[in-house]
Amino acid sequence: MSEEISTTSAKEEAPAEAAAPPVERSPVVVALVLALGAFVALLDTTIVGVAMHSFTEYFDAGLADAQWASTAYLLAMSSVIPATGWAAQRFGAVATWTASLSVFLLGSVLCGAAWSLGSLIAFRAVQGFGASMLFPLMRIIVVEVAGRAQMGRMMTMMAAPLLVAPVLGPVLGGTVIQEFSWRWAFLLNVPIIVAVIVLSVRYLPNTKGQAPGRLDLAGLLTMGGGLAAVILGFSNLAKGTSLTSTPVLLPVVAGVVLLAVHGVRAARAQTPGVVDFSLFRDRMFTASTSITLLNNFGLYGVVVLVPLFFQQAGGKGPLGAGAIMVAQGVGTAAAVLLVGRVIDTKSNPRALVLFGLLLVAAGITTFAMADTAEVNALLLAALFAQGIGLALASAPIMVTLYHSLPATSVPTATTANAVSQQLGGAVGTTVVALLLQHYVYSADGGGGDFGPVFWWALVFVAVTAIPALFLPSGASKQA
Structure with a gap:
């Protein structure tokens, strides 16, 4: 049996090696294809948040019931993510990526055709199963394609959709739902996902890792x-x-x-097993994963708390608040053009992350001390600085995660990091929601003070700086 596995593995490696040259000639194309797939998945999540009120009206349901459309998606994602590393090694990262996109496409079509709230919740779970592996898979594929030399630049391009989609989502979602219907919040995905699947098959070569054996069910x-x-x-x-x-x-x-x-x-x-805990013996991996988990406290406050501030305290609608957040997106875009090249050449992730957290902290402090929710030059400047800080604080982590790990550990390391990200996101979302409930929504008339919530977000950013001190300040080890 072992000889059969060895023979099969040898046969599968040959075509992978033959396909390598085209990949080396177009790493940017590969990064753009992966970024587009991640972008549409994350954009869908933010648009659905805007569509929640439409669900309650159309299906004549309460908000608590309608929120299961988001909860089902999140639970489906969480349950499958731990299998990412095994699937990438067993079937190949690109094959798994394409299959995940296909399931996400099916879920999107079904959600757009949902006839009841129950069917919508079930189909959102299908979407969640499809989206579960996309974000860790795109990082695995980038490491396979770019190697250590160009990883920083490509990882920065991967970080861009994660930071820009929450800004564009409310604007695009509000427009589509207002002009058409909530169904287009899902159907909008279909042509984009089809295009990403076609491009993935065309430009992303599939390579398999060492035979991982049976899945640890x-x-x-x-x-x-x-x-x-x-x-x-x-x-x-x-x-x-x-x-x-x-x-x-x-x-x-x-x-x-x-x-x-x-x-x-x-x-x-x-x-x-499905998560290799021995990876946490590596200091760089542990520091990067800790930052990933903690980021969801402070950075969630930046991405979600600021729009709520303009809506609740400033009286802006979803479209108005989303338009204001474009300033943050512009800052992120500006940083993305530079950060990847800096990571690859200067290779000082510790300084980049700490400086990024400092910019985020400065932006949060500005909002915490603001005496008005009216849009002004100072708040827009704070948003722009936060956008730059988000890119600086997030992109290097995708590189330092693999700083001193062998190439064979990439799939399992990415899976463990994705699990931490999901857990941190859930806890961070809950903490911010509880803070809002205590300081804002519990006040008479619902017009509470956002200041204390921003100060707490600042504390979370400060705590994130602690593991950042353990990041490397020199060049990554070559695989």
């Missing part, structure tokens, strides 16, 4: 199920449910138990 159930359960509990808490209530306590406890079981199994196993 027990590990996937404990890690994926545990992660989904914890996220479900925090999602219910973010919606205003009491901390000691069954909808919060039961899934969180169940999730923690499942994750603990996974940890015990992984410690006793002779081979790594």
Whole structure:
């Protein structure tokens, strides 16, 4: 049996090597294809947030029921992400990427044709299954294509959609839903995803890693199920449910138990499971993953809290608030043009991340001290600086994650980092929602003070700087 596997692996490596030269000639094209796929997936998430009110009206449902359209998507993503590394090695990262896009395409079409809130929630889960692996896969593919020499530039292009989509989403979503219907929030994806699938087949060569054996189903159930359960509990808490209530306590406890079981199994196993915990022995990987998790506290405040500030305190509509956020998008775009080249040449991720966090902190401080929610030059300058800071604080982490790891560890390292990102996003979202509930929405008339929430976001940014101090300040080791 082992000889058969070895023979098969050898046969599969030959075409991969033959396909390598075209990839080396067009790394930018590869990056753009991957960025477009990630962009449409993230854009869909932000547009659906704008469409939530339309769901309640069309299906004659309460907001709590309609929010399951987002929760189902998030839970489906969380449950499958831990299998990303195995799938990339077993079938090839590009083949898995294309399959994920196809499932996301199917889910988008089905969501656009939904006839009831229940069917919409189910189809959103299909979308979530498709989107689950896209973000970690694009990083795996970039490492395969770019190597260490051009990784910074390409990873920066990967970071761009993650930072720009939340800015464009509310504007585009509000326009589409207002002029057409909520169905176009999903159907808008279809031609773009089809184009990305065609381009992926054309320009992205599929290469497989070492034969990973069978999927650890027990590990996937404990890690994926545990992660989904914890996220479900925090999602219910973010919606205003009491901390000691069954909808919060039961899934969180169940999730923690499942994750603990996974940890015990992984410690006793002779081979790594769906998440390789031995990676955390590497200081650079641990620092980068810690920053990824903590970023979701401070950076969530920047991306989501600021639009809410202009809407709640400034009386702007979704379109007006989204238009103001373009200033942040312009700052991000400006930084993206420079950051990747700096990472590849200067290669001082620690300084870049710390300076980026400093710019984000300066922007948040400006909003915390603002005595008005009216748009002015100072607030627009703060948004522009935050945009630059977001790029500087996010892009280098995608490179330092693999700083001292061998190429064979890329799929498992990316998977572990993606799990941390999902968990950090869920906890960060909940914390910001609770802060808003305490300082803003609990006030008489709902006109509370955003200042304390911004100060808390500043604390989260400061805490993120601690693991950033452990990032490398020199060139990456060559694979």
